[in-house]
Amino acid sequence: MSSDEFIVTPWHVEGDIDYDKLIEKFGTQKISPELLEKIRSMTNEDHFMLRRGIFFSHREMNRILEDYEKGNDFFLYTGRGPSGHTHIGHLVPWVFAKWLQDKFNVNLYFQLTDDEKFYSKTNLTLEETKKFAYENALDFIALGFNPEKTKIIINTKNIQTLYPIAAQVAKKINFSNTKATFGFTNETNIGMIFYTSLQSAPCFIEDKPVLIPLGVDQDPHFRLTRDIAQKIGKQKPALIHNIMIPALTGPGGKMSASEEKGTIYTTDTPDVVKKKINKYAFSGGQPDIEQHRKLGGNPDIDVSYQYLRIFFEPDDNKLKKIYEDYKSGKLLSGELKAILIEKINEFLKTHQEKREKAKQQIEQFLLENK
């Protein structure tokens, strides 16, 4: 694969992603300055993930906001495929969903697709994906969601609730649609072929419009959902997409939960975090200290800097100083890494405490089948 090629699908992300090209390819809308301003004025806050383009693309987010202004409520939906333990990249859309929920005071559904990971990962058993679903749920809850307005859907547990909706969806999607959208072939197991209708189901769990914050790689599922929404008498789901979080080891793919090395898990200890960052984080520094002082580093490709930008340093002034110091050569890669290590460990300390408490709270969050 040459350097200007990239692949983005719900199951595989590879290459150096050109997000403008991806917008064109997927047919989404870039988040315009006007939309940014609208969100800002409605929430009275300028969220750093929007300002910095971590969320960069959408489908009909403006419609959701306009309806909301007219007094029409919406709800939020996001999720996670439990193929492994939660890593810090997963938290991006969840934290953003929390923010949206707080600002608009709306319900949120969080879907754990344990069945889908069982179908798509040959080496995972259903027991394992169910176990990871539970583990992932703890991380989600730890972010502080309100149990009154937030429900966790586990596919294998909530199938009774999801199935009637999924059936409506499934009848309107044919094999050619899914083949074209996901690249399925005759070897694809039939669980995968049906699966997208289950991922669609939460879009219609309430009779209101839905807004879905999610990683852009999951967009294809909802492209199909949007295509069939009107056929089943529902509104199209609206989406807001975040970029893929780079792996520690460098650009050229998203952080993968199955690759131990390039991943910081939410359960990692401070020592492990330190070791992983120092040992694996791809840097934009120069080959040696003299050249670095003279030529400066490149924060745009430096993974440590990117993590600060994407998640761990919401303060623009501090981030700007780091950017400039690194670029000028004043800040060394090792020093930049030290800043990130401290930020991550500070975050994980409280996260891990909340995660422990979540074990007592999980029951309140699980959706009950009706």
Added chain:
RNA sequence: GGGUUCGUAGCCUAGCCUGGUAGGGCGAUGGUCUCCAAAACCAUCGAUCGUCGGUUCAAAUCCGAUCGGGCCCA
């Protein structure tokens, strides 16, 4: 149920026809070099060749059975 095809280290794979206990790539690990990482260079680990049995002095290689995956047909 029938047919067909595949099963070699974490992954991809050579070898199988023409039997003599396995070679490569990626990855991983360690080192050199770096403020780190990457790159580069050096080194190392790692496979009883799905399983059981047969033929043979000798089988990943031939034969049989069996298990598992894929596809086609019913």
